[in-house]
Amino acid sequence: MKIKTADFVMSNSDVAKCPNEPLPEYAFIGRSNVGKSSLINMLTERKSLAKTSGRPGKTQLINHFKINSNWFLVDLPGYGYAKVSKKDKRTFQKYITNYFLQRQQLVCSFVLVDIRHEPQTIDLEFMEWMGENQIPFCIIFTKADKLKPKAIERNVDAYIGQLLSGIWEEAPHYFITSSSKGVGRDELLSYIDSINNEFFEAQKN
Ligand code: GDP
Numbered sequence: 001m002k003i004k005t006a007d008f009v010m011s012n013s014d015v016a017k018c019p020n021e022p023l024p025e026y027a028f029i030g031r032s033n034v035g036k037s038s039l040i041n042m043l044t045e046r047k048s049l050a051k052t053s054g055r056p057g058k059t060q061l062i063n064h065f066k067i068n069s070n071w072f073l074v075d076l077p078g079y080g081y082a083k084v085s086k087k088d089k090r091t092f093q094k095y096i097t098n099y100f101l102q103r104q105q106l107v108c109s110f111v112l113v114d115i116r117h118e119p120q121t122i123d124l125e126f127m128e129w130m131g132e133n134q135i136p137f138c139i140i141f142t143k144a145d146k147l148k149p150k151a152i153e154r155n156v157d158a159y160i161g162q163l164l165s166g167i168w169e170e171a172p173h174y175f176i177t178s179s180s181k182g183v184g185r186d187e188l189l190s191y192i193d194s195i196n197n198e199f200f201e202a203q204k205n
Contacts, residue, residue, distance in 0.1 A: 001189040004068050006044040011061040013095045015102045019064055024199040025072040025105040026192060028140075029096070030112030031122065032078030035142035038179035039112065040065075040075055043188060050075050062099055071196055072105070079126060092126065100135050107195050108136050110188075115141040115155055115176065119162050128167055138173040140188070145178040152176060 009019055030036050037050035049065060063075040082093045091097070100106065109130065113123055130137050141159075144152055160171045175191070177184030 001068070001193040003044050003189075005066070006046050006049055006068075006073075007066050008049065009064040009066050009072070011063045013061055015062070015095070015099045018062060018099075018103065019066075019072065021072075021105075022203075023066075023071055023105060024107045024196050025074055025103065026195075027074040027076055027099070027103075027106060027109040028112065029076040029079055029109060029126075030140075030142075031080075031120070034078075034112045034114050035179055036075065036077075036112050039140065039142060039177060040073065042177075042179040042182060043185060044073070060093070060095075062095065070200075071192065074106075079122070081122065090125075092129065097129075100130070101133060106135070107199055108138065108192075110140045110175075111137050112140045112142050113159070115144050115152060116146055119159055124163075124166070127163070127172070131167065138175060138191075140184070141174060141176045143178060144176050144183055145181045 010017075012018065028036050028040060040050035041047060044065070044067065050063070060077055063077075065073045065075070067073050076096060076099065079092055079096055081090045100109070111123065111127055111130070113119075127137065127139075139159075141152075141156060147155065156174070156176065160174070164171060173191075175184045175188050177188070
C-alpha cells in the first residue's frame with residue numbers, strides 16, 4: 001500500500017466523540033517509550049505525524065489519523081493501570097477500555113512491545129484483557145535494529161513461548177519492526193490492506 005495522504009483528524013478522550021465515518025480502524029497501543037510514535041511516523045512516511053516521547057505536551061488522548069481517505073490509524077498513548085478503589089483492583093484506564101469495547105469500526109489492534117525486553121506484566125495483562133473481551137490484536141515487536149538476528153529470533157520465540165504457556169492456545173500474529181531502518185513496514189501495510197479489502201468487500205454484500 002502506498003500512503004498518499006495521512007491527516008490528523010481529532011484527539012479526544014471519549015469514544016462517543018470519535019469520527020463516525022464507517023471506515024476500518026486500526027489502533028496502536030503499548031507502554032510509553034515503546035516506539036509507537038516512531039512506528040506511526042515510519043508507516044505513514046511522515047516525520048512528525050505522531051508526537052514522539054521527547055516532545056512536551058504529549059497527552060493521554062485517542063488520536064485519529066485518516067489514511068488515504070479510507071482507513072483510520074489510531075494512536076492511543078501509553079497504557080497504564082488506573083488508580084482504583086479500596087479493593088485494590090487493577091484496571092486499565094477507563095477511556096482506553098471504553099474505546100476497545102465500544103468502537104464498532106475497530107478491525108484490528110496492534111500491541112507494541114520492545115523486542116529487547118522480557119514480557120512485562122502490564123503487557124501480558126493487557127493482552128489477556130483483549131483476549132477475554134474478544135478484541136483481535138497482533139503484536140508488533142519494535143526496535144529490532146537494536147539486536148542481532150539470532151537474538152531477535154531468541155527473544156521472539158521466548159515471548160511467544162511465554163504466551164503459549166499462559167492462557168493462549170494460539171499465538172497472535174506478530175510483526176518484527178524497526179522504525180529507524182524501515183523494517184516491517186511493507187508487511188504491516190500489506191496486512192492492513194488485506195483487512196481493508198475484506199472490510200469493503202463485506203460492505204458490498
Ligand atoms: P512512544 O513513547 O511509544 O511514542 O515512543 P517513541 O516513538 O517516542 O520512541 C521512544 C524512544 O525510542 C525514542 O528515543 C526513539 O528514538 C526510540 N526508538 C523508537 N523506535 C526505534 C527503533 O525502531 N529503533 C531504535 N534504535 N530506536 C527507536
